Amino acid sequence: GYAKLDHRRQKRKGFPEVIFGEGKTVDQLYEIFLRLKEKNDTVLATRVDAEKADRVQQTVADVQYNRDARTLLWKRQEGPRYPGYVAIVCAGTSDFPVAEEAAVTAEAFGCNTERIYDVGVAGIHRLFDQLDKIQQADVVVVAAGMEGALASVVGGLVSRPIIAIPTSIGYGANFGGLSALLTMLNSCSTGVSVVNIDNGFGAGYSAGVIIKNKYEKGI
Amino acid sequence: GYAKLDHRRQKRKGFPEVIFGEGKTVDQLYEIFLRLKEKNDTVLATRVDAEKADRVQQTVADVQYNRDARTLLWKRQEGPRYPGYVAIVCAGTSDFPVAEEAAVTAEAFGCNTERIYDVGVAGIHRLFDQLDKIQQADVVVVAAGMEGALASVVGGLVSRPIIAIPTSIGYGANFGGLSALLTMLNSCSTGVSVVNIDNGFGAGYSAGVIIKNKYEKGI
Amino acid sequence: GYAKLDHRRQKRKGFPEVIFGEGKTVDQLYEIFLRLKEKNDTVLATRVDAEKADRVQQTVADVQYNRDARTLLWKRQEGPRYPGYVAIVCAGTSDFPVAEEAAVTAEAFGCNTERIYDVGVAGIHRLFDQLDKIQQADVVVVAAGMEGALASVVGGLVSRPIIAIPTSIGYGANFGGLSALLTMLNSCSTGVSVVNIDNGFGAGYSAGVIIKNKYEKGI
Amino acid sequence: GYAKLDHRRQKRKGFPEVIFGEGKTVDQLYEIFLRLKEKNDTVLATRVDAEKADRVQQTVADVQYNRDARTLLWKRQEGPRYPGYVAIVCAGTSDFPVAEEAAVTAEAFGCNTERIYDVGVAGIHRLFDQLDKIQQADVVVVAAGMEGALASVVGGLVSRPIIAIPTSIGYGANFGGLSALLTMLNSCSTGVSVVNIDNGFGAGYSAGVIIKNKYEKGI
Amino acid sequence: GYAKLDHRRQKRKGFPEVIFGEGKTVDQLYEIFLRLKEKNDTVLATRVDAEKADRVQQTVADVQYNRDARTLLWKRQEGPRYPGYVAIVCAGTSDFPVAEEAAVTAEAFGCNTERIYDVGVAGIHRLFDQLDKIQQADVVVVAAGMEGALASVVGGLVSRPIIAIPTSIGYGANFGGLSALLTMLNSCSTGVSVVNIDNGFGAGYSAGVIIKNKYEKGI
Amino acid sequence: GYAKLDHRRQKRKGFPEVIFGEGKTVDQLYEIFLRLKEKNDTVLATRVDAEKADRVQQTVADVQYNRDARTLLWKRQEGPRYPGYVAIVCAGTSDFPVAEEAAVTAEAFGCNTERIYDVGVAGIHRLFDQLDKIQQADVVVVAAGMEGALASVVGGLVSRPIIAIPTSIGYGANFGGLSALLTMLNSCSTGVSVVNIDNGFGAGYSAGVIIKNKYEKGI
Amino acid sequence: GYAKLDHRRQKRKGFPEVIFGEGKTVDQLYEIFLRLKEKNDTVLATRVDAEKADRVQQTVADVQYNRDARTLLWKRQEGPRYPGYVAIVCAGTSDFPVAEEAAVTAEAFGCNTERIYDVGVAGIHRLFDQLDKIQQADVVVVAAGMEGALASVVGGLVSRPIIAIPTSIGYGANFGGLSALLTMLNSCSTGVSVVNIDNGFGAGYSAGVIIKNKYEKGI
Amino acid sequence: GYAKLDHRRQKRKGFPEVIFGEGKTVDQLYEIFLRLKEKNDTVLATRVDAEKADRVQQTVADVQYNRDARTLLWKRQEGPRYPGYVAIVCAGTSDFPVAEEAAVTAEAFGCNTERIYDVGVAGIHRLFDQLDKIQQADVVVVAAGMEGALASVVGGLVSRPIIAIPTSIGYGANFGGLSALLTMLNSCSTGVSVVNIDNGFGAGYSAGVIIKNKYEKGI
């Protein structure tokens, strides 16, 4: 009744339907996971808390739960990876879970990733120390909360596609991530496009699409 | 005094500094245009009204002014284009100028473009009639105002990177493009990233970066 | 003291006062339910949690509690239904409770309903598969969260009155349903009017009013 | 190029594409008007200022321009009207243009209308004096600015479908019609659905759809 | 340290400092209550939950706790009341606690009150039934949530000073009382001034000030 | 057609309908002014620009136009004034027009006024110099823009009813008067109620109502 | 992995990296605290709840936890203080924790502080009683919630740098501190700059920087 | 009548009242300028357009009008300057006028200034090229529009007090400077305090106060 799974999505989009775990009951998540597993080679669920994860892991073998990213991932078999990599850059320790969600999603897509964490502009030398690794990535994902200035700084230094994720880290006039969101939309640097607040999944997915379209036959 | 041009940008970003014409005086725009022309092979200025355009065109030969996109473009010589193309899709007649700004920018970058205009969801068959051309693009730019639903529909049908531009077309609870912006950030479709309201330049630029990074040696 | 029931509402509005369960104590809800039951043939309460429902069900026979819709419904006797039906369309699994509230309300009004759930634009063929059933309804209710684009797509395809319900499903720049609300208010499709975020009751009621006024003597 | 007219709309929606005049050039409006006139029996354009209207009227015979509603209307021939009528109620003198846009649209749809203007709640007896005419309408459209309370009062007294239009009349904390919009979305009265701020067209259209679906064969 | 009580307030303002209970610890509230009691004849505390109330009541005799209004009130001796009365009108059952806070405050000020509750515009005859009592009051306080239309209706019918309190009752586009607040600020009726959302205390106080200044020597 | 004047308002509210001049045409204003003049002893119009004022003044003798307040006032005969007075206090030179609108309205009501202007908190001694005159008023109206702190300071020092008017003076994060509006609604001082941004008329009217109800037979 | 500490910050900024305790796990906070302690002479952590504080205090000797300010502070040795002092002024009892965070931070910086609490404008004489102490400070920090008017009043009376902290104390149209924030940004008094809502740390830090730069060699 | 000049401000604040030119008539500005000139040694007026400036310059000798900053400045005699300097840093060419307003104000205060313009983060090497000059300033003012990231970058590199000015440069989701304002309030860098959008005057003034208090006897 409540769920009409989109089994043609792999064909149309190149990646199967992904489960949005938030607001689903343990039973709904479990049932949808199994139904997707039947028809697809990869099943990814995001925003899954430990309790829902447990239920799935008890039944399905080889499901990986990433406690930070809050993702559940199952693959029929570990396939080859695309060449190149996605650089996942984040500003502070607190942006870690969002950055991890992006990383897990890109990896589910078949991408390699490089994590470059806690390099926010309050101590900008930390970023310059890692600049080569960022500049040589195929795509760069930047997650930052508070004022989100890191996206603009990276945008000024890197010639690769940049996908910026505002995080909801902050308080007061942060308004739940609005501050970083506006920063990223108004960036004076070029080549930066933006996804929703805390949407690590969306950024990882878009990064994956770019890499897939670049190396299409490379896997 | 007022302008410290960033002549290293071509090297760092793969494209020279672009002039933001809005809020500059005729003289400022003119002077900056000339100074950039000396050191670069391409000069692009956006948000340039007819009066400022005139002033530049009177002096500089071979400058193209696009009255709809409000762009000024000069190239030292017409170079080769990257393979493939950017599909520029827009929802209504009124989104035309923003879509054109995206197209001009992508072309300045060396990309081919396909314009697919006025195919909004109120008459969705118009979109399906053109679906092949959209699905085969290397990157898809979608510009839409009012509620901006077109981005989600395209996002459900296309496996290529999609860059969505909310436009400020609308009235009342549109709040100057906020409605379409929120739509695009919250899209239930995957592979969609977003630029600022009316930022055709940003979308065209990001599309160019993706194509450049895909075909890097293909030009 | 605290409640002055509006016993003339059935006469004036064609349907008795409905109890808004949120923020009422168990005792208040219970007492108001009994007082309305004395003077009316139908009693509907919305936004009733399980505890308040229990209290009423222990005393009153034949009260139906819908756990998803969170509604309590009592009818003195099951009457005939109006001809035709309300199509209740929703975008995702998470919009289910709001859609159910609309369905229960329309049924309490004496309408038939057809539920067409989880057909959001990310997999738009699911909608096209059901289009006939939607196009032939007397009224169409569309519930959608996130960006709420489904309302515009349905609005482009259907010639019947459409009542759109934005739901609060989403996160980040969704701002508690604001995104879908603005989408629906700014829809470029015609024939769409809108109720408050998560107001399944209001949409079901308006659908009921339209059907009642169409078939007035048809019951 | 810029316009892909939706000539199948009459078939799909029961009413041809309507021109949104705002933001179109005189030439664009004129050309689109002529192209629609070729394939349809009714052409309606909204938000048309006097200059654009002139240009169309100089060429096309029998085009009616309503200076208050800012609408241009052409009908191949005056057809019969549906039975019943739409009551168009407005709160103050300043809501007049929006109310007129709703009236013209409903009439273009083939509906009769009754105008009941300047009956806002500051002098509520003016409303009660006209209550019969409102209660016997098939659909009631209520336009109100400032705080928009009239919609709730009408909603408490009338058993017919009510479509509320918030207008942008007001100042200060009115925020361009936001105040009346929120009022109408949050109305404690039932049977009220809402269209965008100043969207007289949308309300008139939805009223037309309801009447058409009621009397379908009655014309 | 943390509290510098304003013992001159009775002299300057005609009423002693009132304790804002929210966010104070049980101990802070208790201590401040005792210190104020020493120097004043009336002590009023608002937004006091049951636990804090208990602590004060265990020590201080003759303290009245109103569980609905969440107020603690102590008077050295019951004094005479001013002539006339404040009418406290509220729209729905859920506005009850805010209306009660207003009533308790006005009574602490020495005013008589008349409570006229649950007379919202969805059933407007309930208001007309009580109109005389409202029209003859010295001051009228109107509390309403959701869209808050009741204030405008009362404002159209009454020639006495009206103080409107928006309450936070509602959901969705109510935005925590913003809807009713904007309604009341934009009221097309005259003689209405407004206090903060849920500020029953402020409205009761202002009503008290008006009565005190009218009858100054009448007590 | 467009105007249904409320000739019973004098009876119901104690003051005749007042014309809101904004958005009315010269002809509408003129016609409504004459029709109200026939049935009432006082006609007040607010938000009237010089052109509309001219048209009325050319025909009607003894109409006073206040260029600062932008009000038109006609009285059949100059009547007696109520005892006491309204103190009109404003913070800066720029708040002058709003303060004048309040003063003219209170005077039209039959009140005496005392103007105490440009005494904002940046130079608070200017306020203390005039404190007696403020404290002895029957009602105090306080108009302030920017952050509007003056209302709180007056509220801390005066035991009379205070009506606060936020003005739209300011820039940047003032958001058209929102800053002063929020200040006044959240005032930690007691006895302050608030009207809409720039609503000098509303404050003057409410002040008039309070004085009228105090001295009812005193005129 | 998750934390790249900025050990050069003392050198660059004159004060080591400060730990933002909110959103960090007990283990993360503990580990970062120890790592910073190794390389620096002062370690400060803000927004630390009792549980996290305990864990650090059990291991590290001489760590001070301020329960009101929610700060953890460790100093290798108690150094000399700069001459002069920071005046920390707050409006109400509830602003106490934010004021304390500012005080602790300034002291960690090596400044003397004077606390002047609960002197809000509702009883302005309390402020005047302490004016000398405020006027003679080197820097003045003002914390205020609700409407935050105290900052403007202090700004009118003091010739020293003033740093204003809006607090989130309030309800309704306070919107979590927005009201006080806008007040402080729009202050008509001069010499006032503003930090984020509830950012006692930021204000204390800025005060410390001003004093340090004034007396640089004075310690 | 309309202006009560605050001639004690020099004494209280160390700088005389400054004229806010916006919204004042040519005559008001002129009169107030002359009256302030009589009693003070410096007169500064901000937000003065060319027409108002002309009127003052025609009468008063030695008045300097800065066309970019839109300031009028008169000094009885050119006095000595404080030691040290204020660094005025801005991000883009368009922030120039706001930066100039800050510079003129600081100079009126008796400070030296260093202008470091157009060094935004899109080309961050331009900032590093000037870092010494910024790090050695006594106070740093940073003006930036769009996303305002420059303030955070400077904040990470400089140990002096930093005053950030968000400018209204930008479009779309910039919302008139809101984006840069939120960035600066939420900065993860320390030692940054913020003034209102476009408030160059406020930042220059606060910088002046800090320098004055540092070198008090140094002039």
Ligand SMILES: Nc1ncnc2c1ncn2[C@@H]1O[C@H](COP(=O)(O)O)[C@@H](O)[C@H]1O
């Ligand atoms: N209460 C606070 N408010 C704002 N920023 C803070 C606060 N406490 C520490 N910080 C800053 O937050 C940064 C730490 O971010 P993170 O990497 O997430 O630990 C440090 O650079 C501090 O300067």
Ligand SMILES: Nc1ncnc2c1ncn2[C@@H]1O[C@H](COP(=O)(O)O)[C@@H](O)[C@H]1O
């Ligand atoms: N879910 C709902 N959403 C909005 N309004 C409702 C809902 N359920 C009932 N109502 C209305 O709320 C009113 C009851 O308010 P109250 O007096 O507080 O019980 C009734 O007149 C109903 O028409």
Ligand SMILES: Nc1ncnc2c1ncn2[C@@H]1O[C@H](COP(=O)(O)O)[C@@H](O)[C@H]1O
């Ligand atoms: N550009 C400015 N921005 C903010 N405040 C200003 C500005 N220029 C002057 N002021 C202040 O505005 C006040 C003048 O207000 P008014 O009485 O309306 O002239 C003075 O106290 C100044 O300190």
Ligand SMILES: Nc1ncnc2c1ncn2[C@@H]1O[C@H](COP(=O)(O)O)[C@@H](O)[C@H]1O
């Ligand atoms: N419910 C309330 N809403 C608004 N203000 C209140 C309320 N109750 C008391 N107050 C005011 O809050 C102030 C006390 O603030 P504080 O110093 O934090 O205790 C007093 O001056 C009261 O006038």
Ligand SMILES: [Mg+2]
């Ligand atoms: Mg860190």
Ligand SMILES: [Mg+2]
């Ligand atoms: Mg079109």
Ligand SMILES: [Mg+2]
């Ligand atoms: Mg689904």
Ligand SMILES: [Mg+2]
């Ligand atoms: Mg009227």
Ligand SMILES: [Mg+2]
């Ligand atoms: Mg009720």
Ligand SMILES: [Mg+2]
């Ligand atoms: Mg002044």
Ligand SMILES: [Mg+2]
């Ligand atoms: Mg206190």
Ligand SMILES: [Mg+2]
């Ligand atoms: Mg530049």
